[in-house]
Amino acid sequence: MRATALALLLVVSASGVARAEGVPPPPVPQLPDEPLPEWHPPPPTNRHAMFLQMSPQMQDAQKIRQAGLWISSFGWAQLLLGGVLYAWAADLNQDEGSPPPPNVPGLFNPQLEDERNRVLGATRAFLTIGGIMAAGGFVLYTMGQWKITSHHKSHPSEPLPPLSGF
């Protein structure tokens, strides 16, 4: 029993020693005293001091997240516009196949077809660009959020941006 207790004590004390991992200090230079320097205002510099509420890493991550939100928002707006244009193109297509009453039924109208093609082209462009922007923005947002999450895990006491998810 005593041997077990002694072994436990040794293990605990050994872990205690291993826990302290300071860097051996260098010898302290011993120089004679000198008069304190007189203070003069430093010359103005172009250096910018940053007074931050959040760490630069968190600010960068928040900027990425915000950029993602904006880009994705524009993307979704373009997708909506593309949807509206598609409905317009479908309507023009319908008119082309069976024109409304004042027109002669079955008469091909090339102007109507050109208009439909223009609207359809714009629809394709809006849907493609909007899709890319919506997806790209989402990826950027996720990347920013991932950076915030990983930084928060390593620095849990640091201030977080609004709507950080924590």
Place this chain on the structure above:
Amino acid sequence: MSESMRRLLLPLLLLCGCAPTSAVVDGKTVPRLDMDFVGQPFVVRVSAAHPKPGSPSGGLRDFGGRISGNICGLDVTYDVQHEGTRTRLTGFVDEKQTDSRLEVRDVDGVSRQITGSLDSESGTAVNLDVRKNAIRGNIGLRTFDLGRDGDRYIGSVKVVGITTSATINGADDLWTLPPAAQAVVLPALLTCYGDELEQNKRGAFIVGFGGRQTWEGKHVSAIYHAQTGDVQRAMMQGNQSSTVGH
């Protein structure tokens, strides 16, 4: 609030809100100075500073401006008052309820002594002897012994349960700070890395003046790590030194 209280408080508030924008130096009215200083990891702004404060014990009696900023994750704000034989700083550190009081004075023209309390709530007393070629003294339960080696101070910091290497880079830049700013920045900076030293008992202490500004998160300072078992035991034993320097 009674009418008499309101009458008293209004002029007081107006008085506090209007810091002087100029000072008299050698009989001439000179505009006060606004300066920014950065380091690793700190940034402070000295506003409405006296343009020629001289030595903190040089006899000047005047308002010395305000110092605010972030030092190793600590938000600090101090009012500076030159009081002839000393310069007194009163302010707040982070959201602490108790105020912080520091004093700086020069002794024999070779020693700048910074004393007071960084944060009375955690019992972080300041007792520093800053010389051109050495920095010695205590911040809370930390004891520093540093000597000048070129543009840096090197030596040791003794924390409860660990003695490790300590380096302050930018020794020349330290002396570009006015004495009052030194008294604000240096003690707070020397509490840095409490999460490593006090909490985990590992690592080295490296900070700096000038150069590229760096940033440290909240609650890294040793004033937030005074509750560890070793620190509490040391405080109970009362082994905190009360002497400055040698």
